[in-house]
Amino acid sequence: MTFLLGIETATPLLSVAVVGPEGLRAERAASGERLHSVRLFPFLQELFSDAGICPRDLRGIAVSQGPGSFTGLRLGVITAKTIAQVLELPVVGVPTLLVLAAQLPNIGAPVCPVLTSRRGEVYAAVYAPGAFEPPPIVAPFAAAPEEVARKLAGFSQILLAGEGAWASQQIFTEVLGEKALFAPKLFNYPRAAVVAALGYYRMERGEGVSAFALLPEYLRSPAITGVSPA
Structure with a gap:
């Protein structure tokens, strides 16, 4: 090619x-x-x-x-x-969401790209760290930010990325505490x-x-x- x-x-x-x-x-x-x-x-x-x-x-x-x-x-x-x-x-x-995850630096934590949807929901997924084309841990889904945060509670650490993550930063921080890391806004899209x-x-x-x-x-x-x- x-x-x-x-x-x-x-x-x-x-x-x-x-x-x-x-x-x-x-x-x-x-x-x-x-x-x-x-x-x-x-x-x-x-x-x-x-x-x-x-x-x-x-x-x-x-x-x-x-x-x-x-x-x-x-x-x-x-x-x-x-x-x-x-x-x-x-x-x-x-x-x-894979594209958003793949462009992030590898910090050794799973990546959760989040993009804003409609009706108060977001699109999210979770990808494994360490590969340019990271395999999915949680397949893409649409849900309220609160539900996404609850799904992430089982991870010891999670890198949230995308404009949807920043728009719901307070929710993710309240539910996940120090487990939640946020990628720079340079990687929002x-x-x-x-x-x-x-x-x-x-x-x-x-x-x-x-x-x-x-x-x-x-x-x-x-x-x-x-x-x-x-």
């Missing part, structure tokens, strides 16, 4: 990146979820220019698969599928460079699929009726 495109639209931080055998080639990022649909395609054009490649140089596409913003996920997945269909490329979905890097290794393992097989992972149904999967 030569170059792989990574797309991250699941959170308020939009980012796109290209990676290759030597690592990161180029990345573009900007915050503001309501502007994702306006910025995404110009970002992709600028990204290819920055990387010094054209879309035909790609050998695959990785996209943040969820959970996250319903609108953002649909935009990212549909964009990845469209490019893949036009260029006849394989695609690979990468769990959004997943980045396309990590999406692309994880996708690159997954493609190398033969996990790429056709565009038609790729679906977002919402964890629960959209609040607005009539919304179908991408």
